[in-house]
Amino acid sequence: MVQISFNGAMASVGCSSVLVDTGVEKIVLDYGTKIQEIPPLFPIPVQGKIDAILLSHSHLDHSGGVPVLEAKKNGARVYTPNVTKQLAELLWLDSIKISHEEKVDLPFNKDDVRRTLNNFVPTDFRKSFTLKKTKVTLFDAGHIPGSTMPFLDTGEKTILYTGDYKISPTRLMKGADTNLPDVDTLITESTYCDREHPDRKSQEKELARTVHSTLANDGIALISGFAVGRIDELLLVLNQYGIDYPVYVDGMAKKALTIINQNHHLLKEPKSLNRVLEKVEYVKDQGMRKRIIKNPCVILTTSGMLSGGPIMWYMSKLHDRQNCSLTLTGFQVEGTPGKTLLETGRYINDGIDVEVKMSIRRLDFSSHLGRTDLFGFINRLDPEKIFCVHGDHTEDFARELKEKGYDATAPLANNRIFNL
Ligand SMILES: [Zn+2]
Numbered sequence: 118m119v120q121i122s123f124n125g126a127m128a129s130v131g132c133s134s135v136l137v138d139t140g141v142e143k144i145v146l147d148y149g150t151k152i153q154e155i156p157p158l159f160p161i162p163v164q165g166k167i168d169a170i171l172l173s174h175s176h177l178d179h180s181g182g183v184p185v186l187e188a189k190k191n192g193a194r195v196y197t198p199n200v201t202k203q204l205a206e207l208l209w210l211d212s213i214k215i216s217h218e219e220k221v222d223l224p225f226n227k228d229d230v231r232r233t234l235n236n237f238v239p240t241d242f243r244k245s246f247t248l249k250k251t252k253v254t255l256f257d258a259g260h261i262p263g264s265t266m267p268f269l270d271t272g273e274k275t276i277l278y279t280g281d282y283k284i285s286p287t288r289l290m291k292g293a294d295t296n297l298p299d300v301d302t303l304i305t306e307s308t309y310c311d312r313e314h315p316d317r318k319s320q321e322k323e324l325a326r327t328v329h330s331t332l333a334n335d336g337i338a339l340i341s342g343f344a345v346g347r348i349d350e351l352l353l354v355l356n357q358y359g360i361d362y363p364v365y366v367d368g369m370a371k372k373a374l375t376i377i378n379q380n381h382h383l384l385k386e387p388k389s390l391n392r393v394l395e396k397v398e399y400v401k402d403q404g405m406r407k408r409i410i411k412n413p414c415v416i417l418t419t420s421g422m423l424s425g426g427p428i429m430w431y432m433s434k435l436h437d438r439q440n441c442s443l444t445l446t447g448f449q450v451e452g453t454p455g456k457t458l459l460e461t462g463r464y465i466n467d468g469i470d471v472e473v474k475m476s477i478r479r480l481d482f483s484s485h486l487g488r489t490d491l492f493g494f495i496n497r498l499d500p501e502k503i504f505c506v507h508g509d510h511t512e513d514f515a516r517e518l519k520e521k522g523y524d525a526t527a528p529l530a531n532n533r534i535f536n537l
């Protein structure tokens with residue numbers, strides 16, 4: 118009997134983790150954190166020896182706790198494409214650095230990161246391998262470079278875990294691989310189960326319009342975004358709309374862009390990012406920051422929700438300049454400075470509390486699928502059982518699926534074990 122249980126991301130986003138117990142193997146799908154909390158939250162601990170970790174992608178809400186399992190000397194192999202190893206290393210070391218700055222204890226250190234990285238097994242899409250009895254295949258999830266949907270064939274049941282996924286193509290990604298084998302049990306993210314994304318083209322045009330008009334007013338177009346999978350997408354969009362450079366990139370996105378460009382075979386158009394990066398300058402130090410804000414330019418930087426990184430310095434210098442603009446390009450979690458800014462017009466963070474006179478807008482460049490694509494994907498797969506995780510409305514989503522005749526469940530934080 119195959120059993121599954123959920124360690125996190127139940128009726129919420131953060132701490133994604135699922136345990137699959139086939140009777141002879143324990144397989145962990147993701148082991149993430151919730152970094153918006155201080156100190157960060159981790160999934161429910163996994164009891165006993167783990168045979169394998171299948172890591173869907175590098176974002177910390179999926180990967181951030183993997184070194185904790187390793188800190189407990191688990192020694193489990195981590196199967197994922199090589200780019201995810203490189204990006205996870207970058208994000209893990211950054212979370213250690215932030216924890217020192219915030220004087221917060223993390224349950225892992227640099228040695229645990231190093232040990233964890235030694236246990237990675239670089240695994241390409243569609244290259245099947247067998248654990249003790251379960252055959253595993255990683256399919257492209259289309260979310261960010263290297264994101265996978267692990268598919269497990271235990272001999273009794275087949276399970277697809279979507280991680281985060283997007284079906285429709287973006288400038289950066291070609292969209293998820295939907296040519297899938299028969300799926301008995303589907304574990305799906307539910308982030309946008311209750312809503313559609315605005316038309317992507319309209320968001321692209323709005324971004325280009327904002328940047329053009331800011332530059333025309335001799336202002337600085339400041340654009341915030343997530344380091345992995347967002348700033349790269351935005352650079353491709355700006356290039357498409359012929360933005361007059363200079364364009365600068367600051368913060369952790371610099372290293373992430375270099376890693377992703379090294380793995381350009383994972384992009385929709387492998388050479389596209391390299392072409393754009395030739396026109397972009399990386400901000401090297403504080404002196405360069407002071408210099409570039411003297412003239413009209415575009416600056417893309419982290420963090421996506423304005424809570425850390427170089428955006429804090431730019432906001433302190435540019436907040437009262439009406440000819441400058443700030444564009445937020447990702448979802449803003451409740452309680453983050455980005456969300457507060459949208460609601461109050463004030464930037465409040467780390468001792469700064471200022472009224473923002475720049476023009477502010479939030480655009481939707483999401484790398485998750487919207488409601489119609491989610492239901493369409495499920496209809497095509499037609500699984501026996503569905504588990505809805507990773508969303509604020511998983512219970513409503515499961516109820517809707519039940520009304521359509523599916524056996525759907527939104528697991529809740531009660532340590533329940535499900536027999537497949
Ligand atoms: Zn993600």
Ligand SMILES: [Zn+2]
Pocket residue numbers: 133176178179281507
């Ligand atoms: Zn996620």
